[in-house]
Each structure stands twice: as structure tokens, then as C-alpha cells.
Amino acid sequence: MADLSNDFIGIKSPNPFWLASAPPTDKAYNVTRAFEAGWGGVVWKTLGEDPHIVNVNGPRYGVVHSADRRLIGLNNIELITDRPLDINLEEIKQVKRDWPDRAMVVSLMVPCEEPNWKSILKRVEDTGADGVELNFGCPHGMSERGMGSSVGQVPEYIEMVTRWCKEATDMPVIVKLTPNINDIRYPARAALAGGADAVSLINTVSSIVSVNLDTMSPEPSIDGKGSHGGYCGPAVKPIALNMVAEIARDSETAELPISGIGGISNWRDAAEFMALGAGNVQVCTAAMTYGFKVVQEMITGLEQWMDEKGHTDLQSIIGKATPNVTDWQYLNLNFVSKAVIDQDKCIQCGRCHVVCEDTSHQAITQSVDGKRHFQVIDEECVGCNLCVSVCPVDECITMQQMTSGVDPRTNSPINSEYQNWTTHPNNPMANS
Amino acid sequence: MQQETGPFAGLETDLHPPLDGHEASVEADRCYFCYDAPCVTACPTGIDIPLFIRQIQTGNPSGSAKTIFDENILGGMCARVCPTETLCEQACVRQTAENKPVSIGALQRYATDHALRNELSESKTHPYQRAKPTGKKVCVIGAGPSGLSCAHRLARYGHAVTIFDAGDKPGGLNEYGIASYKTTNNFAQEEVEFVLGIGGITLQTGVRLGVDLSLQEVTDQYDAVFLGVGLDSVNKSNITGSELTGVADAVEFIAALRQSQDYSSLSIGRRVVVIGGGMTAIDAAVQASMLGAEDVMIAYRRPREKMNASVYEQQLAQTHGVKIKHSVRPVKIIAGDDNAVAGVELEYTTEGEGGLSGTDESFVENADQVLMAIGQAFDADAAESFGLALSNKRVSVDADRKTSHEKIWAGGDCIDAGEDLTVWAVQDGKLAAESIHRSLT
Ligand SMILES: Cc1cc2nc3c(=O)[nH]c(=O)nc-3n(C[C@H](O)[C@H](O)[C@H](O)COP(=O)(O)O)c2cc1C
Ligand code: SF4
Numbered sequence: 039m040a041d042l043s044n045d046f047i048g049i050k051s052p053n054p055f056w057l058a059s060a061p062p063t064d065k066a067y068n069v070t071r072a073f074e075a076g077w078g079g080v081v082w083k084t085l086g087e088d089p090h091i092v093n094v095n096g097p098r099y100g101v102v103h104s105a106d107r108r109l110i111g112l113n114n115i116e117l118i119t120d121r122p123l124d125i126n127l128e129e130i131k132q133v134k135r136d137w138p139d140r141a142m143v144v145s146l147m148v149p150c151e152e153p154n155w156k157s158i159l160k161r162v163e164d165t166g167a168d169g170v171e172l173n174f175g176c177p178h179g180m181s182e183r184g185m186g187s188s189v190g191q192v193p194e195y196i197e198m199v200t201r202w203c204k205e206a207t208d209m210p211v212i213v214k215l216t217p218n219i220n221d222i223r224y225p226a227r228a229a230l231a232g233g234a235d236a237v238s239l240i241n242t243v244s245s246i247v248s249v250n251l252d253t254m255s256p257e258p259s260i261d262g263k264g265s266h267g268g269y270c271g272p273a274v275k276p277i278a279l280n281m282v283a284e285i286a287r288d289s290e291t292a293e294l295p296i297s298g299i300g301g302i303s304n305w306r307d308a309a310e311f312m313a314l315g316a317g318n319v320q321v322c323t324a325a326m327t328y329g330f331k332v333v334q335e336m337i338t339g340l341e342q343w344m345d346e347k348g349h350t351d352l353q354s355i356i357g358k359a360t361p362n363v364t365d366w367q368y369l370n371l372n373f374v375s376k377a378v379i380d381q382d383k384c385i386q387c388g389r390c391h392v393v394c395e396d397t398s399h400q401a402i403t404q405s406v407d408g409k410r411h412f413q414v415i416d417e418e419c420v421g422c423n424l425c426v427s428v429c430p431v432d433e434c435i436t437m438q439q440m441t442s443g444v445d446p447r448t449n450s451p452i453n454s455e456y457q458n459w460t461t462h463p464n465n466p467m468a469n470s
Numbered sequence: 471m472q473q474e475t476g477p478f479a480g481l482e483t484d485l486h487p488p489l490d491g492h493e494a495s496v497e498a499d500r501c502y503f504c505y506d507a508p509c510v511t512a513c514p515t516g517i518d519i520p521l522f523i524r525q526i527q528t529g530n531p532s533g534s535a536k537t538i539f540d541e542n543i544l545g546g547m548c549a550r551v552c553p554t555e556t557l558c559e560q561a562c563v564r565q566t567a568e569n570k571p572v573s574i575g576a577l578q579r580y581a582t583d584h585a586l587r588n589e590l591s592e593s594k595t596h597p598y599q600r601a602k603p604t605g606k607k608v609c610v611i612g613a614g615p616s617g618l619s620c621a622h623r624l625a626r627y628g629h630a631v632t633i634f635d636a637g638d639k640p641g642g643l644n645e646y647g648i649a650s651y652k653t654t655n656n657f658a659q660e661e662v663e664f665v666l667g668i669g670g671i672t673l674q675t676g677v678r679l680g681v682d683l684s685l686q687e688v689t690d691q692y693d694a695v696f697l698g699v700g701l702d703s704v705n706k707s708n709i710t711g712s713e714l715t716g717v718a719d720a721v722e723f724i725a726a727l728r729q730s731q732d733y734s735s736l737s738i739g740r741r742v743v744v745i746g747g748g749m750t751a752i753d754a755a756v757q758a759s760m761l762g763a764e765d766v767m768i769a770y771r772r773p774r775e776k777m778n779a780s781v782y783e784q785q786l787a788q789t790h791g792v793k794i795k796h797s798v799r800p801v802k803i804i805a806g807d808d809n810a811v812a813g814v815e816l817e818y819t820t821e822g823e824g825g826l827s828g829t830d831e832s833f834v835e836n837a838d839q840v841l842m843a844i845g846q847a848f849d850a851d852a853a854e855s856f857g858l859a860l861s862n863k864r865v866s867v868d869a870d871r872k873t874s875h876e877k878i879w880a881g882g883d884c885i886d887a888g889e890d891l892t893v894w895a896v897q898d899g900k901l902a903a904e905s906i907h908r909s910l911t
Contacts (some may be wrong), residue, residue: 105495105496105499105527106495106499107492385564386566387563388504388505388565389503389504391505431567
């Protein structure tokens with residue numbers, strides 16, 4: 039059986055599944071239930087200074103649903119914890135004492151002044167927590183007060199606050215990054231420069247999730263008005279994966295540990311984050327959608343897959359896909375593939391034809407010998423993968439590589455040598 | 471299926487309960503929005519099915535209903551009575567993929583119910599506006615599906631339409647001939663009201679062609695005539711005992727049931743034998759069972775695969791406790807006391823090169839009621855005496871549903887084209903109206 043035990047910057051947990059700082063980790067009651075269900079660790083709901091903030095008293099969440107009301111994306115306008123600091127600290131201390139084998143990380147957000155950070159860190163140390171996470175991510179509410187993503191969007195601030203914290207405490211410091219920025223590598227480099235032990239990402243994406251067309255108010259609506267919130271859940275996973283990969287393959291931050299967050303809903307999502315370089319993962323929306331029991335699917339699924347693939351521990355999967363993330367200019371332009379339709383699997387919906395005909399390269403027939411029949415015309419197919427993407431049947435259309443002969447579209451012989459854009463004759467800046 | 475409780479509850483319970491909003495959204499989401507969709511080709515009226523389903527999906531059921539009505543103004547009834555399992559749903563690619571087609575009929579009902587029951591009944595607006603009056607007059611004979619469809623399309627074009635119908639109520643087979651559990655809550659009349667809501671259509675009931683009206687008169691008085699009189703006189707059975715008390719025609723049995731205010735006043739046997747193998751046989755047998763018959767048997771003279779009733783319909787009968795016996799034909803109906811039926815003698819048959827033949831082996835099935843569902847025929851007298859060309863004992867028409875007479879078009883069950891289905895009748899009426907309009911303008 040694969041060993042799922044996780045050592046993330048010296049913080050140990052029985053598995054790599056942590057709950058992200060959010061409502062599921064807001065109180066001892068929730069966190070105890072989470073540990074009972076099997077979660078490896080938690081990042082406690084972000085603490086701030088007293089007087090504690092207040093939340094709106096109307097709806098905090100908005101959603102994007104599928105037809106069957108499956109939750110695809112979640113948006114929230116909640117702030118950090120709205121409970122007194124003392125109560126949170128007491129509960130953290132108690133829970134850590136009750137569950138010594140689980141990771142207990144405390145998320146923090148206080149005004150951008152050194153004394154404020156120093157004083158709260160001292161109080162956290164007293165709880166016996168395993169580490170802290172600096173919340174430079176929340177895109178709503180707190181950012182208007184000069185905290186959250188308004189810090190995370192300025193690399194100099196990240197570096198400065200991180201340095202204050204590292205100087206003030208011996209606890210490991212994780213810096214949580216906001217995705218609401220052009221290039222994620224700059225804040226990650228800043229965190230590293232400030233001495234961060236790790237970064238975690240992503241926090242939520244700034245968003246308006248929907249507009250009520252009767253009232254003309256954005257949702258969630260508070261007395262007829264809405265405010266942008268933070269978007270998370272399955273919909274943001276691709277954004278998060280890319281950002282994790284960008285940091286993992288950046289030569290400056292390649293060694294910086296990453297806690298992967300964003301839309302992780304099952305073991306496979308988690309494995310993908312770890313393959314791209316995350317040392318562990320954090321989950322929020324999946325727990326908020328299905329309850330804490332989802333972790334059992336995640337643990338057993340990851341174990342099963344690792345056993346099947348012969349991976350004995352997490353080290354053997356972390357970062358394994360990172361070297362395969364490259365820049366477009368290095369992709370092999372001599373690699374030729376064509377779509378192939380399996381006629382036995384085809385159910386004749388015709389969508390491959392119409393999308394190729396209307397929006398791509400007119401490379402799929404509609405009829406052959408007067409009969410409805412969908413077949414790829416190799417002379418036209420550019421191998422774009424659109425038909426594969428829209429086909430409703432698994433494995434009915436596949437992309438198959440041409441390894442020899444002549445590409446009937448370009449009439450050029452298939453060249454098995456690697457050639458990319460940097461040396462391509464059409465590139466005015468080609469370097470050979 | 472909904473729970474059927476209480477006596478006769480099955481008769482007033484929708485065979486397929488309507489979808490609620492969420493069910494419709496989930497089901498609509500299953501549609502792949504096929505290109506040149508096979509379901510559209512399979513629909514006799516050619517409704518743009520993927521489009522109307524997508525309109526449901528995106529929360530536009532009114533627009534969806536309009537898409538349906540554009541091709542089939544009786545889309546509400548068709549949603550209830552079409553054998554979708556042999557039409558659109560049979561062609562659905564999800565039938566191919568997973569043996570579970572998109573429930574096109576149920577979705578069509580969702581959209582049309584929305585339009586008819588909620589929207590239109592509240593606002594009293596009709597989704598179509600009539601064109602300016604053309605001054606042309608068209609006579610439609612028969613207020614069944616073909617006549618209504620034809621009349622509506624003509625009214626849209628601004629022609630003045632008069633419909634004559636022999637019955638007390640309009641609707642034709644929709645009102646009189648379809649099992650009650652397929653069209654509950656007086657839906658047929660509701661739909662007629664909707665169709666007539668466009669205006670420009672005058673309806674006169676109780677007027678029978680050949681008795682109160684002749685083709686000569688109407689061709690003299692109107693610019694064009696549409697004949698949608700359906701089938702009439704039932705194929706007479708010449709089996710011994712057909713005259714016995716307790717032997718009835720299944721079509722009349724269904725009509726009486728549909729018009730009944732009090733099911734307990736209908737006489738129903740304890741042991742009922744239905745002779746026939748089409749939809750009428752099934753409708754009669756299932757309703758007999760719902761009325762309280764203890765044993766109901768359908769006796770069909772040919773093997774199962776030759777039955778006109780679809781497999782789905784056969785299963786429906788079976789789940790209602792109806793026994794279906796194949797390859798048996800009635801030899802004679804046996805009399806008991808007081809000239810009442812006591813049973814049916816049935817002979818096993820075989821199908822060979824020379825067609826159907828008896829095997830001389832027979833048995834008696836006890837029965838106190840026998841319903842004959844052996845098909846209907848076209849009453850050709852009026853047409854024939856006026857000189858309309860017939861083929862296969864029905865009115866002969868061209869692709870535009872035009873008869874041999876330059877002013878007469880025809881459609882529905884009385885013509886020799888298409889299948890005897892509501893949806894084909896609607897299509898006939900529509901095609902005829904288009905052709906009439908072209909000839910009048
Ligand atoms: C209702 C809600 C409240 C959140 N509050 C916090 C918070 O206080 N501190 C924080 O660092 N992140 C907060 N987050 C962000 C999550 O920790 C996480 O980064 C994000 O939801 C992406 O992960 P997911 O896709 O698994 O939900 C919150 C998210 C939600 C949905
Ligand atoms: S064939 Fe089926 S999936 Fe395709 S458009 Fe028609 S209903 Fe939708």
C-alpha cells in the first residue's frame with residue numbers, strides 16, 4: 039500500500055489533504071469533525087485583530103450550476119473570521135492538543151504594520167500550532183482596507199511582510215497568493231526573497247457570478263446591490279494548475295515548496311496538482327459542497343492509483359509532470375496528428391462535422407455516398423482536437439500521430455526530427 | 471408512473487406525468503443539439519427538436535413552444551399521443567448510444583403546457599397574428615387534427631375559414647378516439663380553443679358531410695375545400711355471434727368512455743376479450759382493465775412482430791394486467807343465456823407462404839364482453855359520388871395533399887398517404903394549407 043504520509047516544510051500529516059482556510063475551518067466544532075472524517079490537516083479560518091470584523095447578514099454565496107444543479111463554481115463575499123481572536127486561539131490550542139498527528143496551520147491577516155504582525159504571531163505560537171499562512175489573497179472586502187489581495191498584488195509588500203514574520207517567529211511561514219495578478223511568478227519570488235518557507239495558491243478569483251435580470255442586481259444580492267466576490271471550485275482548477283506550474287518551473291522558485299489549492303474535488307485533481315509540483319493540497323469548495331466525507335474518496339483514490347503505478351510515496355509523484363510544461367516556442371512543430379473517428383462508436387450526432395465546418399477547417403464529411411457519415415478528411419485536418427473535444431462519446435474520436443509517410447494536408451514528408459519555432463524558417467527571429 | 475388509487479383513478483391519471491422545471495432542465499441538458507438532427511427527420515411534422523429543447527434548457531419555454539407550434543400547432547396533443555418510441559425518440563442518437571433517448575415527447579409537453587396552460591390562458595394572447603384578410607373563403611370539413619391544423623395555417627395567412635364537424639364537439643379522434651389516460655383534464659377541448667384563438671375560423675358542429683352538406687355545395691360556395699373527415703364506419707365483422715349482447719365495437723367503447731361523466735355507469739364485463747392488434751385494441755383493453763374488468767385478453771390473429779401496436783404499447787397493456795395472445799383468430803362468438811355473449815372460440819393460426827391460415831386447433835375463452843378492434847374504413851360515399859379519385863379505398867392525393875378535384879385538398883386518416891397517426895394528420899393539414907394558400911394568392 040502506498041504511503042500517503044506528508045511532510046510539508048516540516049509539518050507532518052497522515053495524508054496530503056488539508057482543508058483550506060475558509061468556513062470549514064472556522065471553529066473547533068468543524069475542525070474536529072474534519073479530523074474525524076480523516077483530513078490530514080487544516081489551515082484555520084483567517085484570524086484578524088479585534089474588534090473582529092462583521093459579515094453581511096444576507097447571502098454570501100453565489101454559484102454557477104450545471105443543468106442538474108451540480109456546483110461548478112462558487113463565489114463568496116465572506117470576510118475573515120468574525121469571531122473574537124481569543125476564542126479562536128483557545129480553540130486552536132485545544133484541537134491541536136486533541137489531534138497531535140494532524141497539521142494545524144493558522145491563517146493570518148492584519149494591517150500592514152510590523153508590530154501588528156509581530157504581536158499576533160506571538161499569540162499563535164502559544165497555541166502549539168504547526169505553522170502560519172499569511173493571507174495575501176482575499177480579493178474582496180479586506181482588500182479595500184489595505185489587506186488581503188491588495189498586499190498580494192504588490193510583490194514589495196509581500197516580501198516586506200514575510201520578512202517581518204520570519205524575523206518574529208520560528209514557525210514555518212506559508213505565503214498564500216492571490217491569482218488576481220498578471221504574472222504569478224513575481225509574488226512567488228517576492229515571498230521567497232522575504233524568506234517564506236512555502237507558498238500556497240490560489241486564493242479566490244475576483245468575480246461577479248451572475249446578474250438577476252428581474253432586479254438588475256448582481257448575485258449574491260444584498261438589499262438590491264452586489265459586490266464582486268471570490269470565485270473558487272471546479273471552475274478555477276485550470277487557472278490554479280497553471281499558476282502552480284509557473285512557479286514550479288521558474289528557475290528562481292523551483293525549490294520553493296507549494297501547497298496547491300483551487301478546485302480540487304477528487305483524488306485525480308489532487309494528483310495533478312502534485313504532479314505539477316505541489317507538495318500537498320488544500321481543499322475548500324469540495325468540502326463545502328459534499329461535506330467532509332469526500333476526503334475518503336480522495337485518500338482511497340490516490341492510494342489505489344499510486345499502487346497501480348508503483349509509486350510508493352508522495353515524493354515519487356511530486357513534480358513529475360513539471361519538466362513537461364514548456365513554452366509554446368519549444369513545442370515540436372514536426373509532430374503531426376490527425377483525428378480518427380471510430381465508426382463503431384459513432385452515434386451520428388454530427389457535432390464534429392458542424393463545428394469543424396463552421397468554425398474550423400472543413401475536415402469532416404457529413405455524408406458519404408449519400409448516407410449520413412462522419413469521416414475525417416486527412417487532406418484538411420490540422421489536428422486541432424476540436425472534434426475530440428465536442429464529441430459526446432468517450433474515445434470515439436481520437437488524435438493519432440503520423441509517424442511516417444507524407445502529411446496529405448501539407449504534402450510534406452513526416453519528419454521524425456524535433457523542430458520548434460525558434461528555428462522555424464517562418465520565424466523572422468529564428469536563431470539558426 | 472404515478473400512483474393510481476381509487477376506482478377508475480388510472481383513467482384520469484396521466485400515463486406520463488408532466489415534467490417539473492428541474493426535470494425538464496436535466497432532461498433538456500441531455501440533448502446533444504445534433505447537426506441535421508435525426509429526430510427532426512423522423513418527426514412527420516419536422517419540428518426543430520434540438521432548438522426547442524435548447525430553448526427549454528436556457529429558460530425560454532415560451533420560445534420553445536413557438537418553435538414547436540411553427541411546425542405543429544397541435545404539438546401539445548402530439549406530445550401526449552405520438553408513438554415517440556417509433557418516431558423521434560427512435561432516431562435520437564442517445565438511443566443509439568445508451569438505449570435511452572432524450573425524452574422528446576415529455577419535453578415537448580413541458581413547453582406546450584407552459585404556453586397553453588400558463589402563459590396563454592393568463593394573457594389570452596395567441597402566439598400568431600393573422601395576416602390581413604385576403605377575402606378568400608376556405609371550407610374545412612372535419613375538426614380533427616388535420617382540419618384544425620389546416621384551418622390554423624390558413625387563418626394565419628388571412629383567409630376566412632369555416633370548419634364543419636359531424637360530432638357534438640370538435641377534436642375528432644383527439645376528443646373521441648384516444649385513451650383517457652393519454653389526454654387527461656379535457657385537454658383536447660383546451661387545445662381546440664387554443665387553435666381557434668387565432669381568430670378568423672368559424673366552427674359548426676353537428677354537420678355531417680353527405681347528410682347536411684355536399685361536396686357540390688361547398689365547392690360552389692368556397693374558394694377551396696379541405697377534407698379531413700377521418701375514418702368512419704367500422705369494418706363489419708362477419709363472425710357468427712357478432713350481434714350478441716356484450717359484443718361491441720372498440721372505437722365506440724372508447725368514445726363512450728371518453729364522453730362519460732360517470733365511469734360507474736359504463737357497463738364493463740368481468741372477462742373481456744379484445745379482438746385486434748393495433749393501438750385501438752390496446753387502448754380498449756387497458757381502459758377495460760382500469761374500469762374494473764377482472765380478466766382482459768387481447769386476441770391477435772398474427773404473430774407478435776406483426777402487431778401494429780408498438781412494443782412499448784404492448785408492455786403498457788401487460789403492466790395493466792392485460793394478457794396478449796398472438797396467432798389466434800376468432801371462429802365464432804358463443805351465446806349464453808338471454809342472447810348474451812358467453813365466450814369466444816379462437817383458432818390457432820400459422821403464417822406461411824400463402825399467408826395466414828388456421829390450424830384447426832381451437833379453444834374457447836370465456837367472456838362476457840367482446841370488443842372488436844379490427845380497424846376502421848373510410849366512408850367513401852360522398853367522395854365517390856362527387857367523383858373524387860380514390861386509391862386503396864381512400865382519397866387519393868398528391869404530395870401537396872391535393873385531390874383529383876382542383877378545389878379540394880384532403881388529409882388525415884381519410885387519405886391514402888402517411889400513417890394513421892395524429893402527427894401525420896397535422897402534417898397533412900399543414901401541407902394542404904400551404905398548397906391552398908399558394909393556389910389562392
Ligand atoms: C466562503 C469562503 C471563505 C473563504 N475564506 C478564506 C479566508 O478566510 N482565508 C483564506 O485564506 N482563504 C479563504 N477562502 C479561499 C479558500 O481557502 C481557497 O483558497 C479557495 O476557495 C480555492 O479553493 P477551492 O477551489 O478548493 O475552494 C475562502 C473561500 C470561501 C469559499
Ligand atoms: S437526435 Fe437526440 S441528441 Fe440529437 S438533437 Fe435530436 S434529441 Fe438531441
